[in-house]
Amino acid sequence: xxxxxxxxxxxxxxxxxxxxxxxxxxxxxxxxxxxxxxxxxxxxxxxxxxxxxxxxxxxxxxxxxxxxxxxxxxxxxxxxxxxxxxxxxxxxxxxxxxxxxxxxxxxxxxxxxxxxxxxxxxxxxxxxxxxxxxxxxxxxxxxxxxxxxxxxxxxxxxxxxxxxxxxxxxxxxxxxxxxxxxxxxxxxxxxxxxxxxxxxxxxxxxxxxxxxxxxxxxxxxxxxxxxxxxxxxxxxxxxxxxxxxxxxxxxxxxxxxxxxxxxxxxxxxxxxxxxxxxxxxxxxxxxxxxxxxxxxxxxxxxxxxxxxxxxxxxxxxxxxxxxxxxxxxxxxxxxxxxxxxxxxxxxxxxxxxxxxxxxxxxxxxxxxxxxxxxxxxxxxxxxxxxxxxxxxxxxxxxxxxxxxxxxxxxxxxxx
Amino acid sequence: xxxxxxxxxxxxxxxxxxxxxxxxxxxxxxxxxxxxxxxxxxxxxxxxxxxxxxxxxxxxxxxxxxxxxxxxxxxxxxxxxxxxxxxxxxxxxxxxxxxxxxxxxxxxxxxxxxxxxxxxxxxxxxxxxxxxxxxxxxxxxxxxxxxxxxxxxxxxxxxxxxxxxxxxxxxxxxxxxxxxxxxxxxxxxxxxxxxxxxxxxxxxxxxxxxxxxxxxxxxxxxxxxxxxxxxxxxxxxxxxxxxxxxxxxxxxxxxxxxxxxxxxxxxxxxxxxxxxxxxxxxxxxxxxxxxxxxxxxxxxxxxxxxxxxxxxxxxxxxxxxxxxxxxxxxxxxxxxxxxxxxxxxxxxxxxxxxxxxxxxxxxxxxxxxxxxxxxxxxxxxxxxxxxxxxxxxxxxxxxxxxxxxxxxxxxxxxxxxxxxxxxxxxxxxxxxxxxxxxxxxxxxxxxxxxxxxxxxxxxxxxxxxxxxxxxxxxxxxxxxxx
Numbered sequence: 001x002x003x004x005x006x007x008x009x010x011x012x013x014x015x016x017x018x019x020x021x022x023x024x025x026x027x028x029x030x031x032x033x034x035x036x037x038x039x040x041x042x043x044x045x046x047x048x049x050x051x052x053x054x055x056x057x058x059x060x061x062x063x064x065x066x067x068x069x070x071x072x073x074x075x076x077x078x079x080x081x082x083x084x085x086x087x088x089x090x091x092x093x094x095x096x097x098x099x100x101x102x103x104x105x106x107x108x109x110x111x112x113x114x115x116x117x118x119x120x121x122x123x124x125x126x127x128x129x130x131x132x133x134x135x136x137x138x139x140x141x142x143x144x145x146x147x148x149x150x151x152x153x154x155x156x157x158x159x160x161x162x163x164x165x166x167x168x169x170x171x172x173x174x175x176x177x178x179x180x181x182x183x184x185x186x187x188x189x190x191x192x193x194x195x196x197x198x199x200x201x202x203x204x205x206x207x208x209x210x211x212x213x214x215x216x217x218x219x220x221x222x223x224x225x226x227x228x229x230x231x232x233x234x235x236x237x238x239x240x241x242x243x244x245x246x247x248x249x250x251x252x253x254x255x256x257x258x259x260x261x262x263x264x265x266x267x268x269x270x271x272x273x274x275x276x277x278x279x280x281x282x283x284x285x286x287x288x289x290x291x292x293x294x295x296x297x298x299x300x301x302x303x304x305x306x307x308x309x310x311x312x313x314x315x316x317x318x319x320x321x322x323x324x325x326x327x328x329x330x331x332x333x334x335x336x337x338x339x340x341x342x343x344x345x346x347x348x349x350x351x352x353x354x355x356x357x358x359x360x361x362x363x364x365x366x367x368x369x370x371x372x373x374x375x376x377x378x379x380x381x382x383x384x385x386x387x388x389x390x391x392x393x394x395x396x397x398x399x400x401x402x403x404x405x406x407x408x409x410x411x412x413x414x415x
Numbered sequence: 416x417x418x419x420x421x422x423x424x425x426x427x428x429x430x431x432x433x434x435x436x437x438x439x440x441x442x443x444x445x446x447x448x449x450x451x452x453x454x455x456x457x458x459x460x461x462x463x464x465x466x467x468x469x470x471x472x473x474x475x476x477x478x479x480x481x482x483x484x485x486x487x488x489x490x491x492x493x494x495x496x497x498x499x500x501x502x503x504x505x506x507x508x509x510x511x512x513x514x515x516x517x518x519x520x521x522x523x524x525x526x527x528x529x530x531x532x533x534x535x536x537x538x539x540x541x542x543x544x545x546x547x548x549x550x551x552x553x554x555x556x557x558x559x560x561x562x563x564x565x566x567x568x569x570x571x572x573x574x575x576x577x578x579x580x581x582x583x584x585x586x587x588x589x590x591x592x593x594x595x596x597x598x599x600x601x602x603x604x605x606x607x608x609x610x611x612x613x614x615x616x617x618x619x620x621x622x623x624x625x626x627x628x629x630x631x632x633x634x635x636x637x638x639x640x641x642x643x644x645x646x647x648x649x650x651x652x653x654x655x656x657x658x659x660x661x662x663x664x665x666x667x668x669x670x671x672x673x674x675x676x677x678x679x680x681x682x683x684x685x686x687x688x689x690x691x692x693x694x695x696x697x698x699x700x701x702x703x704x705x706x707x708x709x710x711x712x713x714x715x716x717x718x719x720x721x722x723x724x725x726x727x728x729x730x731x732x733x734x735x736x737x738x739x740x741x742x743x744x745x746x747x748x749x750x751x752x753x754x755x756x757x758x759x760x761x762x763x764x765x766x767x768x769x770x771x772x773x774x775x776x777x778x779x780x781x782x783x784x785x786x787x788x789x790x791x792x793x794x795x796x797x798x799x800x801x802x803x804x805x806x807x808x809x810x811x812x813x814x815x816x817x818x819x820x821x822x823x824x825x826x827x828x829x830x831x832x833x834x835x836x837x838x839x840x841x842x843x844x845x846x847x848x849x850x851x852x853x854x855x856x857x858x859x860x861x862x863x864x865x866x867x868x869x870x871x872x873x874x875x876x877x878x879x880x881x882x883x884x885x886x887x888x889x890x891x892x893x894x895x896x897x
Binding site for chain 2: 334344352354
């Protein structure tokens, strides 16, 4: 093994498929960490991850779980450094859904992965050293009244958490999952997270993801989504804190008449680096996808947006829209945006747009002329800008929690 | 409507001959195939070049040997065998032409077929033409008239002989020989090209034009164009390219360097119509071109291109906006049909304050072709108040072609404003229906819609070129409606 960060780590005890484990080990043995010479990592440096000596921390206590609860009514599952904490989690599981930590699964219960393991170092790392995870199986024809909330807390120095979420949304089901990623006294900790999501026929699945770790933590997540016929999938990614954050969102639309909504808001300051990498792969006809990512970048932070839409041959009647907006608040902030379209069918409507700029000085002047201070005028402008994305979040609890975090971190009052 | 259906028309046009697919029977002086230092020495000696230029070529060649062919472009092709190309082919000529009347009548006929009859052009348009066939410049018209204004417009090898200082000072400053694989190859083996110098404060009264043609089989064309516009000057430069129809893939790797000094303006227009290969994708030109311009303070470089030919195109005319308040523009129409592949776009590098750039790119894919836009907009830290607007639209004509967009937007300055938008769609059935209803045939309607779609770009072309470009567009797309 060539990568220093892996030395002395114990392999996973989760009962994964032997072949997959071998494939992951093979990748780890033969690949180096990605460099900026690789197209997919052109704007994100991960070299420092390789230099840190990570430990698998067993510490599974947190000071107060209530501060991390995004929704108070949701069925909650808590993982600390990737370890399931039974004590902090809800006792009752609503009807129509089965939920269990991966560590409690028997051999064969965890279905084969749809992650790419070959050559994808972080997926391989996640598989080979999987700490724990959660398997959520929503029964067919079930509507979950309350969302399921998964809280993930990083803790301690240089702790590494390899965490996996598996979601099966049964045919004709409707569910909402809230994912929260937090850090507590975590120094140089690293969360390497994967999600495998299968959406059945006519199912509705919404994921609200809030990332609020610390300025010196790293977070790499990969979501692999397979969307079945007539289904609707929505994911809202709110990134407010985290030193190095990379979100890989891969959506394969394999059934007809699907709708896919990807929304993202990122507000950065300090030396944060956030990289949102999305791929929507339209393999079949008659689908819609909408993508809206907006960011505000302050101080010395860097944001990256790379959105890719594929429309495969014969996937006619696709409407795919992609939009990325960035506001730079400081001279040291920078943004790299790469909205891509790759289209092999002709009867489609696809567009993308990307803007980078600053707050409109005339609008700020207008507000100041009406008695607002410069600061509050700018806040109002930022809230309107980001508001486009936040408006897409239907869950009030998530929205309120996001507002609270924004106030804590940026002293921006959005109410 | 007549019984002549769209399908019949498509059949008629499927094998529509490439209009410029003739070979001229002109004796050529061609060297053996292959590439080595000796070949480079041979070319250099043949052209009686000074020592420094030979050194430049050899350094480039040695650098090239270390490089690997780029693979990031969205194109697939069989890599050319660089040892299977003849690097020097010149129409056989024993003496320099004293006047236009001395030019070989066969060659004149070739030019007439290309529609660039010099006599006619002299009379009607007043365009000064430099004609490059198989890498060697054969005639430059209007030279004396330009000379009165102090404008130098001649073949590259002539410039090397007559204005060595000017060439030496500027060559390779915008596209260094280390720039990329094909630029390095070109720097090593280029045989000729055009050189143009506009002195301070002079506004060039006519369009300068170069016509490139690959005539000989088994050769590659490697030409170099260098345009220097001194302070406060203006020039509009046209470039056209054609090649005969052949089953093999011929390589064209050119380098174009533009230097716009303070307050100068260069307008560079290209109508590229190299042989695109037949309907089964056999033959055609590989067009791997490096074009770049550098702007001084308050200067402007404008690229306009109409790309209809070539089997594979790999071309990114770029602007380095180094001077404050300089402007870069890029207007492009790229049409691909049958098995053509194009990966084209631009780079706008904003270094100076208040720099502006505009990118308008229109891609049209038909047949089984692949058409990509790849562009970079880079705002550097000191480029305060930089402004960019990009629009790249793609039109798909059949269900077997592809249209792709790969924009790279990098911004390091908070006062910059960047806008990028792209759309991909096909011609609306309602639009065609509207035309049909008014008695316009489907074929004509498509031509009408496509021309309207490209208008923004075509309007940028000088008059004579715009007419040619419109015709080319129609020919390239005829029968391609899906």
